Amino acid sequence: MNRRDLLKNLLIIPPGIFLGGLFLKTLSLLKKTPLGKISLESIYGKYNPHAHYYAMGIDIDKCIGCGRCVEACKIENNVPREPFFFRTWVERYVITVDGETKVDSPEGGIHGFPETLSEKEILRTFFVPKLCNHCDNPPCVQVCPVGATYKTIDGVVLVDKDYCIGCRYCIQACPYGARYLHPETHTADKCTFCYHRIVKGLQPACVEVCPTGARIFGEVKPRNNPLARFVRFNKLGVLKPYLNTGPKVYYANLDKEVT
Amino acid sequence: MEELFERLAFSVKEVTGFIYPNEIELHWSILIVVYPYLTGLVAGAFILASLERVFNVKEVEPTYRLSLLTALAFLIVAPLPLVAHLGHPERAFEIFLTPNFRSAMAMFGFVYAWYLLVVLLVELWFEYRKDIVVWSKKEKGLKKVIYLILTLGASDLSEKSIQFDKKAGKLITIIGIPSAFLLHGYVGFIFGSVKANPWWSSVLMPVVFLFSAIVSGIALMILLYMVITLFRRKPVDMSCMDKLASFLLYAMILDFSLENLDFIHRIYESEESIKILYQLLISKLFISMVVIQILLGTIVPMVFLAWTKLARLPDELRRLIYFGSAILTLIGIFSIRWNVVIGGQLFSKSLRGLTTYKMELLGIEGLLVALLFLVLPFIILYILVALFPPWKEAEVELEA
Numbered sequence: 001m002n003r004r005d006l007l008k009n010l011l012i013i014p015p016g017i018f019l020g021g022l023f024l025k026t027l028s029l030l031k032k033t034p035l036g037k038i039s040l041e042s043i044y045g046k047y048n049p050h051a052h053y054y055a056m057g058i059d060i061d062k063c064i065g066c067g068r069c070v071e072a073c074k075i076e077n078n079v080p081r082e083p084f085f086f087r088t089w090v091e092r093y094v095i096t097v098d099g100e101t102k103v104d105s106p107e108g109g110i111h112g113f114p115e116t117l118s119e120k121e122i123l124r125t126f127f128v129p130k131l132c133n134h135c136d137n138p139p140c141v142q143v144c145p146v147g148a149t150y151k152t153i154d155g156v157v158l159v160d161k162d163y164c165i166g167c168r169y170c171i172q173a174c175p176y177g178a179r180y181l182h183p184e185t186h187t188a189d190k191c192t193f194c195y196h197r198i199v200k201g202l203q204p205a206c207v208e209v210c211p212t213g214a215r216i217f218g219e220v221k222p223r224n225n226p227l228a229r230f231v232r233f234n235k236l237g238v239l240k241p242y243l244n245t246g247p248k249v250y251y252a253n254l255d256k257e258v259t
Numbered sequence: 260m261e262e263l264f265e266r267l268a269f270s271v272k273e274v275t276g277f278i279y280p281n282e283i284e285l286h287w288s289i290l291i292v293v294y295p296y297l298t299g300l301v302a303g304a305f306i307l308a309s310l311e312r313v314f315n316v317k318e319v320e321p322t323y324r325l326s327l328l329t330a331l332a333f334l335i336v337a338p339l340p341l342v343a344h345l346g347h348p349e350r351a352f353e354i355f356l357t358p359n360f361r362s363a364m365a366m367f368g369f370v371y372a373w374y375l376l377v378v379l380l381v382e383l384w385f386e387y388r389k390d391i392v393v394w395s396k397k398e399k400g401l402k403k404v405i406y407l408i409l410t411l412g413a414s415d416l417s418e419k420s421i422q423f424d425k426k427a428g429k430l431i432t433i434i435g436i437p438s439a440f441l442l443h444g445y446v447g448f449i450f451g452s453v454k455a456n457p458w459w460s461s462v463l464m465p466v467v468f469l470f471s472a473i474v475s476g477i478a479l480m481i482l483l484y485m486v487i488t489l490f491r492r493k494p495v496d497m498s499c500m501d502k503l504a505s506f507l508l509y510a511m512i513l514d515f516s517l518e519n520l521d522f523i524h525r526i527y528e529s530e531e532s533i534k535i536l537y538q539l540l541i542s543k544l545f546i547s548m549v550v551i552q553i554l555l556g557t558i559v560p561m562v563f564l565a566w567t568k569l570a571r572l573p574d575e576l577r578r579l580i581y582f583g584s585a586i587l588t589l590i591g592i593f594s595i596r597w598n599v600v601i602g603g604q605l606f607s608k609s610l611r612g613l614t615t616y617k618m619e620l621l622g623i624e625g626l627l628v629a630l631l632f633l634v635l636p637f638i639i640l641y642i643l644v645a646l647f648p649p650w651k652e653a654e655v656e657l658e659a
Contacts, residue, residue: 082264082267083271083280084264084267084271084280084281084283084284085281086280086281089279089280091277101611102277103276103277103609103611104277105277105279105280107280108280130279139453139454139455142361142362143362143363143364143453144359144362145354145358145359145362145364145365145367146350146353146354146357146358146359146365147357147358147359147362163350163353164346164347164350165345165346165347165350165351165353165354166345166346166347166350167341167344167345167346167364168286168287168346169362169364169449171281171286172286172287172453172455172456172604173453173454173455174455175454175455175608176279176608177278177279177280177281177282177607177608177609178281179281180281180284181284181286181346183260183263183264184260185346186346186347187346187347243454243455259609259610259611
């Protein structure tokens with residue numbers, strides 16, 4: 001072997017091994033799901049994801065901070081009970097007469113909120129339910145190195161727990177703190193809009209249990225839809241609009257103090 | 260899991276102000292501090308080695324081969340903390356097989372493979388080929404087999420082929436410099452491109468990472484060279500040391516200027532995050548940033564190194580200053596990595612509160628494992644040096 005051949009080999013062999021591996025992997029994937037058989041129907045059944053585009057509305061003035069949504073979410077989605085993991089939580093904002101803003105969310109608001117200040121000291125106060133914003137331009141999806149987190153056709157951001165490698169880049173990239181690492185699966189986890197329910201035409205658990213109707217789930221486009229009404233009759237805000245994430249959780253009566 | 264909950268329950272008590280409930284768990288631990296530190300040393304050592312090759316800086320020749328071996332030893336270890344930190348290490352290979360091309364992190368595999376397989380190993384091979392061929396004839400037993408395999412069948416020692424080695428080596432070095440820039444600039448980009456985090460999100464991040472990498476690489480080579488010559492009972496090549504120290508000083512001045520630019524820019528723009536970042540700096544990061552990174556890790560070595568330039572100091576004293584400065588610099592650069600990675604997670608993205616990092620001692624993401632990853636490159640380097648002595652005297656002179 002002369003030098004030139006050797007150099008050639010050096011340039012060919014390592015990428016060759018890599019491409020060969022890629023080829024074999026593709027083959028094994030094809031065996032599992034033969035090409036051509038992957039259709040939306042095989043995943044969704046009769047449900048047509050192209051016919052929907054989901055979003056949520058939250059009327060801050062209606063939220064009473066009871067924490068039922070947090071509880072319902074934990075039960076419905078097997079979110080660990082410990083107060084460090086939430087798919088949804090409620091924050092309380094208290095702006096005092098001194099102009100100070102106090103924010104708290106004891107155990108995510110799951111047991112409600114203890115009274116802390118007397119009425120005299122309070123200028124204004126309100127509760128803000130939070131969850132994944134299912135962004136139209138989601139930074140978490142952008143950074144996922146393996147594509148385990150993705151946007152569905154019907155506009156929901158999901159995590160494939162069988163594929164997530166647990167690098168936690170998505171948790172860092174989410175500006176809203178909506179993600180956590182599930183302590184059992186060691187993969188990223190977050191709100192799914194209760195995807196397993198909505199594809200059956202049901203409401204997300206948090207919406208279902210809200211006693212005041214502060215959470216409105218639905219679609220923006222069809223006019224005969226609770227969310228479409230909500231969007232038509234309210235002035236709306238989203239969280240951190242300057243980050244250009246395009247949140248799809250719309251807040252009515254959003255205060256400037258909310259971050 | 261119980262241990263995790265206990266740790267989180269402790270962290271809750273340390274929170275000041277308000278943080279999102281999911282932010283109580285701090286996700287990128289000390290292992291993610293070690294990772295950019297290691298790649299930085301790789302890039303720095305390689306760029307230093309390239310100086311001799313590409314820019315013909317003859318004085319630093321005694322460290323040329325040692326720098327390459329050091330870069331390799333650290334590069335081998337660099338991905339280990341990353342893999343160890345994953346929730347599913349067994350799925351790590353998916354980054355190669357099904358990468359999401361929009362993800363900065365997905366490019367890691369390719370940048371790393373390019374650097375290891377195309378740049379570093381090939382450059383080392385061309386540099387050592389002649390010696391490997393000779394050793395494969397001279398040595399016995401296992402060593403002989405290793406050398407024989409490493410010749411890859413290219414045992415030609417004619418004048419022409421040696422010349423070819425030199426040319427090829429130079430070409431690879433020229434490709435290698437931008438590759439080393441890419442390797443570490445890219446690591447900076449992983450942090451700098453996170454718009455959700457105002458402490459990280461900065462276009463200067465890759466540049467600052469790069470220059471701090473060069474600083475740490477030079478400091479490491481000064482330290483290694485001095486320690487190794489001490490153990491080999493050889494005289495220290497002072498012209499080499501003086502040159503390295505000069506490079507260290509210049510790189511530090513550049514690095515420090517860039518960091519100050521970033522700092523001043525932030526204060527002057529005074530965006531909404533400025534209050535919480537100020538709180539972060541004066542409380543949680545005061546020791547690691549103001550005292551260790553800036554004062555001990557940068558200003559003190561810079562002043563001492565500048566002193567050796569301005570005054571004629573005896574060799575003994577200069578050696579002492581170089582040695583001390585190199586150690587302080589290495590600690591300083593480690594604290595830069597710490598302040599970026601950990602610091603960036605100590606404040607809430609609600610910009611309303613601060614949290615604490617409670618480091619594990621024994622766990623997979625604990626202090627001991629981190630120390631292991633910091634020591635491991637030196638063990639690998641020891642083996643590499645034993646197999647491929649990087650000294651001038653060990654180089655084989657061919658009989659004409």
